[in-house]
Amino acid sequence: MTVKKLIDFLGWPVVVGLLLGVSVALWLQLEQKRELNAHSDGMHYASLSPSNGNWSGPVSYSEAVNIAAPAVVNIYTRKRSQQRRHPLLDDPLFRHFFNNSDLPQQERMQSALGTGVILSRDGYIVTNNHVIEGAEEILALTYDGREARATKIGSDSESDLAVLKIELDNITPIKVGNPDSARVGDVVLAIGNPFGVGQTVTQGIVSATGRYGLGINTYENFIQTDAAINPGNSGGALIDAHGNLLGINTAILDKTGFSVGIGFAIPADIAVSAMQDLIKYGKVVRGWLGVEAQQITPELAQSFRLDSTDGVIITAIYNNGPAHQAGIRPGDIIIKLNDLMVKNGLLSMNKIARGRPGDKVDVIFLRKGEQHNTTATLGIKPDLQDTAR
Structure with a gap:
């Protein structure tokens, strides 16, 4: 149907009404756009693009890991434990028939794993006391794959710190940061050997500082973090985004033994002071x-x-x-x-x-x-x- 026929069919009044309706709708849209532009004058809109100069955090923390990781070692220990006697060995009837009353209590070797941090070029390593407590053999595996027997220099159960020493050339100590400058919300990385899978890095933030009264150690002043800390991470490094040591990962707040986002680290300055005392005096001097x-x-x-x-x-x-x-x-x-x-x-x-x-x-x-x-x-x-x- 042509336009002329449409006009003849509908009549001029209807066509004019349609055109007026379209014109009014277009006019209202333009007015709304002008009003929005007027309200937006003087407002600043933030961009998430890192190219606008407002981005302060790094896109990657690989440089921090490259700086700190060579100073973190995997620690393997072996300790002798007494194997429990079977209850029947103490039963008079069982002893009468099988004559096993004089069976000696058997011993077996248990293996455990953890992490340590090299703090000096002389080969001194700081770890947790509970990692090496009771160990008869201690082995340190460095970042570059070398193994060395570690000698226990001293330990302090009240702070859960211990110092080991290895005899290796070309080892890299970690750079020690200032835990007092750590703020809640700062990005941190935990480096350790969880579950024995090998050196692993997890990322989180500082959740709190100065935590105490948790009943973990006698003397407590923990840095709290949500960076994943699991079995095997104990004694490892908690570092800042620049690769500086902030603390020694020590414990998690969970009965199951797995990370739930609340972990604790001993501040680096306390660990360094304890190391110096253990080397010089054989105990932590307080x-x-x-x-x-x-x-x-x-x-x-x-x-x-x-x-x-x-x-x-x-x-x-x-x-x-x-x-x-x-x-x-x-x-x-x-x-x-x-x-x-x-x-x-x-x-x-x-x-x-x-x-x-x-x-x-x-x-x-x-x-x-x-x-x-x-x-x-x-x-x-x-x-x-x-x-x-």
Whole structure:
């Protein structure tokens, strides 16, 4: 049907109405576009493209891995264990018929695996104490495939750190970073030997810093991360995006033994300090105040007529220890150490332990409601504890 016939059929009024409708629709679309443009004036839209200059993170962490990986070694240990006797061996009837009462308890060798980090060109390696505890043989496998028997230099169960030494040429120590500068959200990489599959790198972020009170070690100050840490990763390196060591991977928060995104690493500065002490003294040297203390509970605060639960109450003093010589007595309530309020007993103990023997500590304490000041000189915790008063 031609246009002329359509017009003749519908009539001019209908055709004109259709044209007007189309014109109005086009006009409304143009007005909406002008309104959107007017509202968008002065607004800035971010782009996800790394080419616009707003991208601060690397696309790949391979360079960081290349820097740190040669300093991470796989550790294999063998320890002798007693094989359990079958219960029937202790049954009188079984012993009577089979005459097996004098069978010796059998021994067998168990193998375990973990990871370590080379911290010096002399071949000193830091790992976890639980990785090598009780081991009769320790073998280190380097990044380039060389094997070496490792000698145990020393260990510290209270921090779960141990130091080994290997005799190899051309080894590369890791670069140590500054854990105090680590911030929540920083990208980190965990390097280790999970399940014995070989060196593996996992990536995550720093989830928290200064974690303590978890009951993992006596002295705790962990870096928390969601980078996957699995069996075999213990003693491995937690590094930053530039390949610097931030911590020694130590534990995960899970009863099954597999990573659920909450792992813990001992800060690198603590590990380095422990290594130096174990090499020089054969043990980790910590500051020691010579007290036993209890956190102030709401009930104790009410009993002592205190306004808050800040502080710790001294329950015992070691004879001739630093606190005893400074005039502190059982029943005193320590409220400040070096002008820092004592709000948590565990945290205060960790701060004292990070001091060195000979350091001076200003102590403010309450005795029978009166405030007193004194200065204590930190000592060395004795191997055999003296009788407390």
